Amino acid sequence: NRKKTISVTELVSGILAGNITALSRAITLIESTNPSHSKKANDIISKCLPHANTSTRIGITGVPGVGKSTFIEAFGIHLTSLQKKVAVLAVDPSSSLSQGSILGDKTRMEDLVKNDNAFIRPSPSGNSLGGVARKTRETIILCEAAGFDTIIIETVGVGQSETAVHGMVDFFLLLKLAGAGDELQGIKRGIIEMADAIVINKADGENIKAAKTAKVEFNRALHLYPAKASEWSPKVSLCSALKREGISEIWNMIEDYTKVTTANHYFETNRNNQNKFWLLQTIEDRLKSNFYNAPKIKLELPKQILLVEAGKTTPFAAAEYLLSL
Amino acid sequence: NRKKTISVTELVSGILAGNITALSRAITLIESTNPSHSKKANDIISKCLPHANTSTRIGITGVPGVGKSTFIEAFGIHLTSLQKKVAVLAVDPSSSLSQGSILGDKTRMEDLVKNDNAFIRPSPSGNSLGGVARKTRETIILCEAAGFDTIIIETVGVGQSETAVHGMVDFFLLLKLAGAGDELQGIKRGIIEMADAIVINKADGENIKAAKTAKVEFNRALHLYPAKASEWSPKVSLCSALKREGISEIWNMIEDYTKVTTANHYFETNRNNQNKFWLLQTIEDRLKSNFYNAPKIKLELPKQILLVEAGKTTPFAAAEYLLSL
Structure with missing residues (x-):
């Protein structure tokens, strides 16, 4: 079997050359439960490590129906138009091969899938959040070594998965919809507290007024929280992923965040703390x-x-x- | 040395007879770091255990200055007037013998100290919250065996001590003051989420108007949280511990809570879950x-x-x- 004979060295040079097939195959080794695969995966990771740590890592969460796939597609397309290379990963401990997972249905990101500068990988399967999170963190290293400068990590608003994703990204974005009045009802407060930005999606047509009201309410809610160690004040933005409006503003905001937190060294400190935490x-x-x-x-x-x-x-x-x- | 020769059997019969000296001496064994004392303490605890689990356990927290000592004194006096036997304990991992601890200065509870139906014990010393919490939980068992039917556990609003106290009581009371307008600023949200009641103290004289406003705001804030497993809706009350006003209403509320949660079996389930947690x-x-x-x-x-x-x-x-x- 030709596939099995590919060596660690070959896979690593493939990854470093930006070869997507090599990258995918190495990720499959990371995800495997076969101990000989794990050994190979660990070798690959340690050889990729000197070339990692180079991207902006963005976490995106939001309840089902909020339009995460449409948003990530619009956002990813915008990034590739700026000559960026975008990897989209997911953390979904509830997913399994039989159930299908978030990102599993790539048809929901038709345009991004076809884009040569984008790489989309569904959530690794597994019932333990710790295991899924570990595989995703290791996958980030390989994607960075393969030249992806922007890593998007999607998660669903279930259990502790947001906390895990927040612990592996530089910027954490909460996607919301404008609702009927009482915007604060039913929100998990811990998630708002983690957010660097709240983006209200589907702010188009008849929804615009409600979206603007929601923006005011979220801004008020954000002010109730103590200042962040990053010295970044979380922002509320409107967008329409479907109409691809408000998307460039969100990327500009993330660039602002990176500037602020690089200058005050929070960016690096946070990554070190994340490593220590893991x-x-x-x-x-x-x-x-x-x-x-x-x-x-x-x-x-x-x-x-x-x-x-x-x-x-x-x-x-x-x-x-x-x-x- | 006569003190040292008192046997486990003697101490246990003293405790079961409601003898405060025996109770105090046994608690000292629990708090000791001497291994032979720990062995004795464990023997005493297991002999008291069949007589424990009989009280209502109430946690009280609030930042310094909120009037916790005055409140506990007024509340304790009220309970003893109802023929109840009240033990007041504390969890304060930051305290040490040299620093003094909350409850350490018994002069702050002059009337309660003199009361035969009240027993006040400062926080065990120790730098680890786990150790302090363990000693306090074991002390609860001895107090219950000694016939105390109401156990009050005080804690300061520091670190994780509220969570520890919340994990060892049936009812959790947050003591607050009316502030100047924006009541929600700076509150640890996790603590509000744990509270079964928020009591606004010092609601007297010129403070009454502000206290009433604060009550409305806290009620609004409480409505933002999801319903509790206990099926109890947290209440907001006003009181003036100094003038001993609004105190009986708080005890009536706790009795209502006990009725509701006994009927729906949450009271027992919660204690079992707390035991499993510890x-x-x-x-x-x-x-x-x-x-x-x-x-x-x-x-x-x-x-x-x-x-x-x-x-x-x-x-x-x-x-x-x-x-x-």
């Missing part, structure tokens, strides 16, 4: 999974929980006992 | 401290962080390496 997170996830997956603990933990519930032991005594096994 | 939390804290305090890791972790920052390794590869040591 290092510690990986260690702690593994310590926990090693412990809880040990056969003795699997057997004894439920028994101890029952004893605690029955008031026969304290949580602390039960913990001591389990740790002593 | 069990897992204790395990995970210990797994982490065992790992990070190992001499090899102490030596190698900073080196790996530097390599990650220099782009010579990834956070994931560094984690694998450290886990393999």
Whole structure:
């Protein structure tokens, strides 16, 4: 089988030359659960690492129906028109091969898919957010080594995936729609707090008035939050992804953000903090999974929980006992 | 030394008889760092456990200056007038013997201190929130076994201590002051989200108008949050702890809460979930401290962080390496 004989060296030189086939194949190794693939993937990553860390990484979130695909298509097309190379990745722990995932249906980004300066890759599958996030972070490294200078990472507004994406990007964009009046209802506050920009999509035709009202309300809401360590004040913008209006303004804003945060060194500090976070997170996830997956603990933990519930032991005594096994 | 010869059995029967000296001495064993004391403490706790779980546990938080001591004194006096037995504990990880702690200065609760049906114990000292929280949770068990039917746990608005206290009480009360207009500025949103009641203190004299305005604003803010699993809608109340006005209404509200959550079984479910949380939390804290305090890791972790920052390794590869040591 010819495919399997391609060496790490060949894949790496392919990636560094900007070869999309090599890039895709290396990402498949990252996503594989086969231990020999993981070894190969780790080799590739460490050879790509000196060529990484070169892009602007942008996270985009928003609930289903907000028009994420249409927005990313319009935004990506605009970036390629500025001679940028754009990679679009996704983090969706709920996706699997059978369900299909966000970005899985590339027909939703028809124009961008055909563009030679764009690379679109659906979310890696997996039920653990930690695993999916790790694969995506490693994929970012390969994309950067392949010359992509703008990385867009899409996520759905589900569970903790926004927090994971926020922890791997430079700029975090929340996509919203203008609703019927009470814009603040039902928003996860933590997400607004993470946002560097709130973009109200579908601000066209009859929606324009509602969108402008929503802009005022979001601006007011943003003012209730304490100042960010980045010294960047989050902005609210309107756009119509469908009509491709307001898109260049959003990219200009991200360039402003990059200027501000490069000047005050937050950009670099933030990336270092993100790296440290992922290092510690990986260690702690593994310590926990090693412990809880040990056969003795699997057997004894439920028994101890029952004893605690029955008031026969304290949580602390039960913990001591389990740790002593 | 007579003090040291008191046996576990004697202490336990003292506690069960409601003897405050026995209770205090047993709490001192819980707070001790001496391993032989810890063994004794664990014996006492397990013998008290069948007599515990009988109180209403109320968490009270608020920034310094809000009048927590005055409020707790007024509230405690009211409860003892209803023939209740009230224990007042505190969680303050920043306190130490030298600094003094919240509740340390009992002169701030002069009337309550003299009351036979009240027991006041300052925060255990310690720099780790986990350690302080554990000692306080164990102290709750002893207080309940000693016949205290209402446990008040005070905390300052610092770091994660509110979350710890919220995780050990049935009802969580946020004490506030009416400010000059923009009440929502600077509030930690997570704390509002945890609150079962917001009580605006010092609602007397010239402050009444501002307090009423604040009440409207907090009610509006509370409506922005999703409904609670307890099915309880958080309430906003006014009081003047100094003038002892509005205090009985707060206790009536807590009784309403207990009725609602007992009927829908949230009260019990919440306690079970809290126990499970502390069990897992204790395990995970210990797994982490065992790992990070190992001499090899102490030596190698900073080196790996530097390599990650220099782009010579990834956070994931560094984690694998450290886990393999």
